[in-house]
Amino acid sequence: MNEIKLFCPATIANISCGFDVLGLCLDNTGDEMLVRKTKKKGVRITKIIGQELPLETEKNVAGVAVLAMLKETETDYGFEIEITKKIKPGSGIGSSAASSAGAVFGVNKLLGEPFSLNELVKFAMKGEELASGAPHADNVAPALLGGFTLVKGYDPLEVIKLHSPKEIYATVIHPQIEVKTADARSVIKQTIPLKKAIIQWGNLAGLVSALYTEDYELIGRCLHDEIVEPMRSPLIPGFHKVKEAAIAAGALGGGISGSGPSIFALSKGKETAEKAAKAMAEIYKDFGVDYDIHVSKINTEGVKVL
Amino acid sequence: MNEIKLFCPATIANISCGFDVLGLCLDNTGDEMLVRKTKKKGVRITKIIGQELPLETEKNVAGVAVLAMLKETETDYGFEIEITKKIKPGSGIGSSAASSAGAVFGVNKLLGEPFSLNELVKFAMKGEELASGAPHADNVAPALLGGFTLVKGYDPLEVIKLHSPKEIYATVIHPQIEVKTADARSVIKQTIPLKKAIIQWGNLAGLVSALYTEDYELIGRCLHDEIVEPMRSPLIPGFHKVKEAAIAAGALGGGISGSGPSIFALSKGKETAEKAAKAMAEIYKDFGVDYDIHVSKINTEGVKVL
Numbered sequence: 001m002n003e004i005k006l007f008c009p010a011t012i013a014n015i016s017c018g019f020d021v022l023g024l025c026l027d028n029t030g031d032e033m034l035v036r037k038t039k040k041k042g043v044r045i046t047k048i049i050g051q052e053l054p055l056e057t058e059k060n061v062a063g064v065a066v067l068a069m070l071k072e073t074e075t076d077y078g079f080e081i082e083i084t085k086k087i088k089p090g091s092g093i094g095s096s097a098a099s100s101a102g103a104v105f106g107v108n109k110l111l112g113e114p115f116s117l118n119e120l121v122k123f124a125m126k127g128e129e130l131a132s133g134a135p136h137a138d139n140v141a142p143a144l145l146g147g148f149t150l151v152k153g154y155d156p157l158e159v160i161k162l163h164s165p166k167e168i169y170a171t172v173i174h175p176q177i178e179v180k181t182a183d184a185r186s187v188i189k190q191t192i193p194l195k196k197a198i199i200q201w202g203n204l205a206g207l208v209s210a211l212y213t214e215d216y217e218l219i220g221r222c223l224h225d226e227i228v229e230p231m232r233s234p235l236i237p238g239f240h241k242v243k244e245a246a247i248a249a250g251a252l253g254g255g256i257s258g259s260g261p262s263i264f265a266l267s268k269g270k271e272t273a274e275k276a277a278k279a280m281a282e283i284y285k286d287f288g289v290d291y292d293i294h295v296s297k298i299n300t301e302g303v304k305v306l
Numbered sequence: 307m308n309e310i311k312l313f314c315p316a317t318i319a320n321i322s323c324g325f326d327v328l329g330l331c332l333d334n335t336g337d338e339m340l341v342r343k344t345k346k347k348g349v350r351i352t353k354i355i356g357q358e359l360p361l362e363t364e365k366n367v368a369g370v371a372v373l374a375m376l377k378e379t380e381t382d383y384g385f386e387i388e389i390t391k392k393i394k395p396g397s398g399i400g401s402s403a404a405s406s407a408g409a410v411f412g413v414n415k416l417l418g419e420p421f422s423l424n425e426l427v428k429f430a431m432k433g434e435e436l437a438s439g440a441p442h443a444d445n446v447a448p449a450l451l452g453g454f455t456l457v458k459g460y461d462p463l464e465v466i467k468l469h470s471p472k473e474i475y476a477t478v479i480h481p482q483i484e485v486k487t488a489d490a491r492s493v494i495k496q497t498i499p500l501k502k503a504i505i506q507w508g509n510l511a512g513l514v515s516a517l518y519t520e521d522y523e524l525i526g527r528c529l530h531d532e533i534v535e536p537m538r539s540p541l542i543p544g545f546h547k548v549k550e551a552a553i554a555a556g557a558l559g560g561g562i563s564g565s566g567p568s569i570f571a572l573s574k575g576k577e578t579a580e581k582a583a584k585a586m587a588e589i590y591k592d593f594g595v596d597y598d599i600h601v602s603k604i605n606t607e608g609v610k611v612l
Contacts (some may be wrong), residue, residue: 160512165421197506200507202326202457209456
């Protein structure tokens with residue numbers, strides 16, 4: 001195999017009570033990527049369609065992730081990568097993660113899969129470090145493993161793929177407003193009341209249990225973020241109205257996708273997820289804010305070979 | 307049915323990363339209780355064997371729990387209760403919870419089971435309120451439902467029975483030292499770093515996943531308490547040595563049982579749990595501290611009819 005074409009999925013991180021640990025992988029929203037073996041060693045980004053992003057390997061998240069990987073293996077050939085970006089950077093659905101995850105997945109395939117998916121997470125995190133200054137796994141873990149993923153911890157890094165209930169659909173709305181990552185971070189207080197932390201981990205533990213038992217109503221009752229949503233939601237105009245509209249339309253619950261501005265809802269069944277989409281869109285129509293909207297089942301595979 | 311004899315199990319609350327939410331039920335450690343219908347209405351505690359505890363209904367945890375229950379149902383008869391206490395009060399394995407849970411379970415049976423187990427938790431919490439000043443469900447939930455239980459939250463009260471891996475055994479050592487509940491509470495800081503909270507809920511989410519997938523090694527890797535164990539363990543002489551001895555003997559992990567002074571370890575298989583018991587006991591022998599020790603499989607039933 002000298003060339004591979006990939007679907008690099010968008011992802012939702014910081015799923016409500018699972019701030020910094022729980023993410024999921026979308027199925028029909030993502031980038032495309034071509035990875036090709038070359039005689040010349042190293043890795044080059046040869047083309048990016050759809051967004052203005054740096055082609056220099058060291059300045060591109062896909063390039064940096066692959067460089068980290070190639071440091072740990074011997075090859076006598078190299079790689080070139082073409083990316084068709086469909087996920088908008090800054091949308092809060094893992095645009096940089098899709099590129100980092102796709103690139104290491106593709107190169108690993110062409111190398112004959114010397115690395116496990118869990119090992120690839122570590123390399124893809126180098127791309128996230130370039131994009132955001134912090135080597136987090138929130139989006140690259142679900143992009144690589146698929147389904148619902150838990151970043152159990154970083155010391156050592158351990159990522160766990162949880163059970164995905166078959167009928168869960170995600171709705172994500174991306175209002176065309178800018179939330180600066182610096183702002184999304186600076187509003188987060190670094191100490192929190194123990195009481196609220198206990199409520200949060202009770203909800204998260206309930207949510208994980210509900211994923212395994214496929215208890216959709218319980219999933220809904222656990223989708224509450226006591227800690228971060230109250231701090232970040234003021235940065236997203238109309239957040240509460242959009243979330244409430246989704247729930248009123250039948251969604252189980254929702255929250256901020258990543259660090260925003262996208263807002264997600266989870267529903268049982270495609271029909272309800274589409275009703276939620278309509279209701280969420282209605283709010284931004286009233287506000288006169290442009291938006292993209294996605295309805296997707298959970299992608300339990302992660303990055304896919306096309 | 308006019309009379310019922312019960313086994314009222316001991317329980318472990320605050321399972322490591324599951325502070326205030328995660329508990330489990332022991333199988334061969336507990337009290338016995340006799341509940342009998344009487345012509346006279348109301349509830350009377352007629353005998354307590356094994357401990358000096360108040361017989362007055364309003365001052366006894368079992369009495370108070372049953373009174374709360376009788377307020378919500380009509381009967382033209384009453385109940386008397388005899389308790390044989392085998393769990394020492396103040397040991398940290400749910401002595402008061404065993405009595406509260408057993409009493410409401412027994413009366414409910416004699417009433418023809420008008421209440422669900424989840425409803426009984428609410429009544430048994432009234433006993434806990436009398437015992438400790440706070441109506442918590444940490445011990446009464448596993449005592450009533452059996453297995454591993456999650457107190458998802460209190461507003462509204464929701465208790466979830468999780469999956470119990472078949473081969474898990476608990477070892478609990480109770481050093482004969484007094485840790486005052488007031489001290490165990492006063493050492494807990496009411497604000498915590500967000501970073502530590504995230505580590506904690508990553509571990510708890512991992513633990514819940516590991517219970518469902520019966521991944522014993524992962525259970526061990528998740529049994530870390532970032533928050534409360536560092537605050538409370540100085541109150542328990544030899545805590546770290548005892549915990550380390552258990553792990554060195556093959557236990558998956560452990561922590562403080564309830565608010566102490568008991569220390570628990572979880573193991574895969576009875577043999578390992580007994581090895582852990584021996585190693586834990588050795589530490590207190592060296593210290594010249596008296597102790598009780600229990601090795602038990604997980605009781606997935608909760609209170610049992612004898």
